Amino acid sequence: MGVMPAEENLEPLQQFDMARAACSMARGHYKEHLIVFNDSVREKEILEQRLQNDLRRALDSFEFEVYYQPKYDIQSDTPRLMSAEALIRWQHPELGLISPDSFIPVFEKNGKIGEVDKYVWAEAAKQIAKWRAEYGVTLPVSVNLSRVDVFDPALEETLDGIVRQNGLEQEVLKLEVTESAYTENADQVIRVVERLRRKGYVLEMDDFGTGYSSLNMLSAMPVDVLKMDRMFIRNIEHSEKDIQLVALILGIAKSMNIPVIAEGVETEEQIRLLKDLGCQIVQGYYFSKPLHPKEFEIRILQRVAEEKR
Numbered sequence: 130m131g132v133m134p135a136e137e138n139l140e141p142l143q144q145f146d147m148a149r150a151a152c153s154m155a156r157g158h159y160k161e162h163l164i165v166f167n168d169s170v171r172e173k174e175i176l177e178q179r180l181q182n183d184l185r186r187a188l189d190s191f192e193f194e195v196y197y198q199p200k201y202d203i204q205s206d207t208p209r210l211m212s213a214e215a216l217i218r219w220q221h222p223e224l225g226l227i228s229p230d231s232f233i234p235v236f237e238k239n240g241k242i243g244e245v246d247k248y249v250w251a252e253a254a255k256q257i258a259k260w261r262a263e264y265g266v267t268l269p270v271s272v273n274l275s276r277v278d279v280f281d282p283a284l285e286e287t288l289d290g291i292v293r294q295n296g297l298e299q300e301v302l303k304l305e306v307t308e309s310a311y312t313e314n315a316d317q318v319i320r321v322v323e324r325l326r327r328k329g330y331v332l333e334m335d336d337f338g339t340g341y342s343s344l345n346m347l348s349a350m351p352v353d354v355l356k357m358d359r360m361f362i363r364n365i366e367h368s369e370k371d372i373q374l375v376a377l378i379l380g381i382a383k384s385m386n387i388p389v390i391a392e393g394v395e396t397e398e399q400i401r402l403l404k405d406l407g408c409q410i411v412q413g414y415y416f417s418k419p420l421h422p423k424e425f426e427i428r429i430l431q432r433v434a435e436e437k438r
């Protein structure tokens with residue numbers, strides 16, 4: 130719902146437009162369901178319009194870049210690079226570097242997210258194949274699927290095409306779907322995800338713990354991996370309750386044979402606690418922020434060198 134408090138010196142049509150702008154803002158938002166028009170809504174509307182206008186040029190002139198954030202196995206003797214997550218960046222010629230949180234919702238709203246995501250999936254697949262050819266290691270990369278992509282009837286075909294063109298197997302291009310997509314459109318998501326899994330894709334439930342699915346729903350959900358949201362990790366050093374919560378999630382996942390990836394791990398103490406609790410895979414600033422592929426290659430070389438030792 131969008132709200133514009135009545136103002137006498139404005140034309141009704143103007144006020145209606147303002148309410149509509151607030152409404153459109155609420156539509157792109159997954160938490161706020163009611164937004165009241167103000168200057169920040171106006172500024173956001175102008176920015177969104179700009180981003181929408183610039184999308185075509187951005188795709189054609191390669192303004193989008195894909196960064197890779199490593200995921201490490203912390204249960205081995207020394208942490209071992211296992212895989213990565215592909216995260217998009219927009220290097221805008223006038224606005225500078227734009228974070229995905231600012232533009233993904235805009236393109237989800239106007240239906241263009243599919244084009245952006247396809248670009249990222251194709252880049253990630255190319256990158257896996259390139260690393261395989263150059264370093265002889267196959268490092269799986271997870272890509273993000275928007276909640277909107279799940280409604281694209283050509284999704285499976287698109288992914289298969291990308292995998293095939295790069296000579297890959299389905300399981301090395303892993304798919305992250307946010308938990309709230311599962312709960313908002315359960316039937317549709319479950320149907321699509323089931324089909325993808327049968328083909329060999331690995332489905333990771335992203336942001337687990339933020340989307341109001343209860344733990345007992347998990348057994349009915351088609352997922353291969355849980356990505357525990359970083360809000361669970363943030364305070365574990367300071368809160369016994371949070372430790373218990375993480376232990377509980379790890380315990381239930383383990384009993385269902387679902388591996389867990391901890392997101393947003395930033396400190397050594399968090400690593401120590403997660404290791405003690407039996408969590409195996411960790412992603413976060415402690416190991417690295419998302420990296421340009423050139424920087425990421427240094428990590429691969431490190432792993433290759435360790436394996437030769």
Ligand code: C2E
Pocket residue numbers: 198215216217228229230233242245246249273274275335336359392393394395412413414415418419
């Ligand atoms: P996400 O999928 O949950 O990705 C993780 C986000 O957490 C990334 O933000 C990453 O940089 C950040 N992060 C990683 N480690 C840490 C940490 O230790 N501490 C903190 N505070 N943050 C950490 P980023 O790259 O800005 O991406 C934001 C969101 O945008 C992503 O959240 C994802 O939902 C979306 N996104 C990114 N790339 C794509 C894409 O290609 N397609 C779609 N549909 N969505 C994308």
Ligand code: CA
Pocket residue numbers: 214273305335
């Ligand atoms: Ca993700």
Ligand code: CA
Pocket residue numbers: 335336356358392
């Ligand atoms: Ca996440």
